[in-house]
Amino acid sequence: MCGIVGLLVKTPALRPRLGELMVPMLIGMTERGPDSAGLAVFTEPLAESARKISLYSGMCEEGADFDWRGLGHALNAHLGIEAQIQPQGNHAVVTVGIAPEPLKRWILEHHPKLHILSTGRAIDLYKDIGTPGEVAARYGFDRLAGSHLVGHTRMATESAVTPDRAHPFTAGEDFCLVHNGSLSNPYGVRRMLEPHGIRFETDNDTEAACRFLEWRLREGDDLETALQKGFEALDGFYTFLMGTADKLALIRDPFACKPAVVAETDDYVAIASEFRSLAHLPDIRHATVFEPAPEEMYVWNA
Amino acid sequence: MERMSFDLAQTPLRELNAFLHREASAGRVKQVVVTHPDGAHNIAVGLDCPVEVEIVGHAGYYAGGMNKLASITVTGSAGTGVAENMMSGRVHVKGFASNGAGASMHGGLLVIDGDAGLRCGISLKGGDIVVGGSVGSFSAFMAQAGRMVICGDAGDALGDSLYEAVLYVKGRIKSLGADARIEAMTEADHATVKALLDAAGMAHDPRDFKRVASARNLYHWNADADQEY
Numbered sequence: 001m002c003g004i005v006g007l008l009v010k011t012p013a014l015r016p017r018l019g020e021l022m023v024p025m026l027i028g029m030t031e032r033g034p035d036s037a038g039l040a041v042f043t044e045p046l047a048e049s050a051r052k053i054s055l056y057s058g059m060c061e062e063g064a065d066f067d068w069r070g071l072g073h074a075l076n077a078h079l080g081i082e083a084q085i086q087p088q089g090n091h092a093v094v095t096v097g098i099a100p101e102p103l104k105r106w107i108l109e110h111h112p113k114l115h116i117l118s119t120g121r122a123i124d125l126y127k128d129i130g131t132p133g134e135v136a137a138r139y140g141f142d143r144l145a146g147s148h149l150v151g152h153t154r155m156a157t158e159s160a161v162t163p164d165r166a167h168p169f170t171a172g173e174d175f176c177l178v179h180n181g182s183l184s185n186p187y188g189v190r191r192m193l194e195p196h197g198i199r200f201e202t203d204n205d206t207e208a209a210c211r212f213l214e215w216r217l218r219e220g221d222d223l224e225t226a227l228q229k230g231f232e233a234l235d236g237f238y239t240f241l242m243g244t245a246d247k248l249a250l251i252r253d254p255f256a257c258k259p260a261v262v263a264e265t266d267d268y269v270a271i272a273s274e275f276r277s278l279a280h281l282p283d284i285r286h287a288t289v290f291e292p293a294p295e296e297m298y299v300w301n302a
Numbered sequence: 303m304e305r306m307s308f309d310l311a312q313t314p315l316r317e318l319n320a321f322l323h324r325e326a327s328a329g330r331v332k333q334v335v336v337t338h339p340d341g342a343h344n345i346a347v348g349l350d351c352p353v354e355v356e357i358v359g360h361a362g363y364y365a366g367g368m369n370k371l372a373s374i375t376v377t378g379s380a381g382t383g384v385a386e387n388m389m390s391g392r393v394h395v396k397g398f399a400s401n402g403a404g405a406s407m408h409g410g411l412l413v414i415d416g417d418a419g420l421r422c423g424i425s426l427k428g429g430d431i432v433v434g435g436s437v438g439s440f441s442a443f444m445a446q447a448g449r450m451v452i453c454g455d456a457g458d459a460l461g462d463s464l465y466e467a468v469l470y471v472k473g474r475i476k477s478l479g480a481d482a483r484i485e486a487m488t489e490a491d492h493a494t495v496k497a498l499l500d501a502a503g504m505a506h507d508p509r510d511f512k513r514v515a516s517a518r519n520l521y522h523w524n525a526d527a528d529q530e531y
Contacts, residue, residue, distance in 0.1 A: 275381065
């Protein structure tokens with residue numbers, strides 16, 4: 001079991017309240033996923049040439065005492081850039097004005113235990129072990145602002161309970177995926193992707209789905225085509241919720257083994273595994289509430 | 303104490319269910335209204351007396367499960383397994399119902415005004431299900447006894463491995479499951495559909511329905527069939 005939540009605000013005035021509206025959604029899914037939680041929030045995108053990278057130091061010996069300022073100085077000195085770094089305990093967002101690959105290579109080489117959570121112009125990503133309430137408080141999820149987000153509460157079945165195996169998973173830039181369910185062919189998908197130069201960071205089944213779909217998008221498929229290929233390539237039980245810089249997308253396996261419910265008003269689209277995570281939302285009594293059909297694509301634009 | 307209200311935003315669910323089991327079973331209350339269900343699981347499960355329960359809003363998993371004699375109404379939608387294993391009485395969902403509605407029911411009447419998800423009436427052992435909208439795939443899988451009336455469409459593999467349950471469908475059937483077949487409607491079938499629609503408070507012409515029942519080819523092992531049915 002796991003819990004999924006997603007929220008996209010249509011009214012720009014609600015963007016500063018995105019996190020505040022979402023926290024009860026995430027906490028509402030605690031029974032479905034008490035061991036880890038995570039969240040990707042999509043903000044106003046940075047300039048075309050700029051990138052931000054979310055980093056996690058919880059798997060380093062220093063943990064939350066990681067020397068983020070020192071990392072910022074070292075990056076600037078070695079790469080000749082002016083990186084901005086916003087640390088928060090075991091998490092930091094590094095913003096740079098260059099292509100992200102040299103930066104990521106340098107980090108992997110010099111700080112192999114630092115985990116790169118996400119890369120892009122719009123995405124900030126947080127995930128850690130602990131109850132959804134603890135993780136939300138650790139990073140101040142209630143203060144997050146943005147146009148849309150994807151969240152997850154985990155009850156691990158397919159791989160160990162570690163921060164890097166928590167969801168959301170990311171691949172490429174400004175793409176993330178959360179999963180409720182279990183895939184039956186993740187190793188087959190991996191073996192198909194690895195010869196394309198796609199590198200895996202964990203043994204988690206969800207990572208295979210995430211990297212497969214991002215690979216299709218990078219190969220030029222639009223989201224709908226990529227999802228259609230996902231239906232054909234990915235076997236098992238799943239409700240997937242994906243975020244891109246300007247979209248939320250949801251699919252369920254043909255047997256609809258894992259739940260999902262959607263509530264839509266003029267102001268927002270909210271998605272959760274169960275209605276109990278939507279019950280607190282403003283004007284929910286007048287929302288259109290429906291259950292997404294299996295093997296259908298649902299895409300909402302921010 | 304004829305009527306009692308529970309606000310689940312204020313009162314723990316266990317208090318409501320304990321009250322229904324204790325006070326309603328002792329005949330001390332006739333009607334119970336439940337507000338702010340907010341998707342909670344297991345609301346009004348295991349009732350065993352003729353009490354009326356109205357759940358105002360959306361119910362979570364297994365609402366009205368194992369019901370005996372009670373009449374339970376959900377004004378919103380119901381989550382997975384509404385009225386599962388119902389023995390008798392009535393459960394009425396005014397919105398849509400998620401997967402496994404009426405799973406393993408033995409008796410009583412389940413009415414769903416909206417659509418039902420996948421596997422509606424799976425392993426039905428008796429009783430009746432009337433769905434105002436459509437049902438998802440694998441509905442009535444291995445249904446052994448009882449009747450289902452579907453006023454909308456049915457998904458894939460309707461009535462797969464049916465035993466003696468009979469299904470009536472007004473709309474399109476995407477596909478029939480193994481050993482399920484469409485049969486001619488008789489006068490008795492028209493009367494059955496009319497009676498069930500009347501009981502559910504729905505108005506349709508019984509002549510618009512198709513009858514789906516078991517071809518009974520799977521009843522006996524056929525070694526020559528080579529798993530092809």
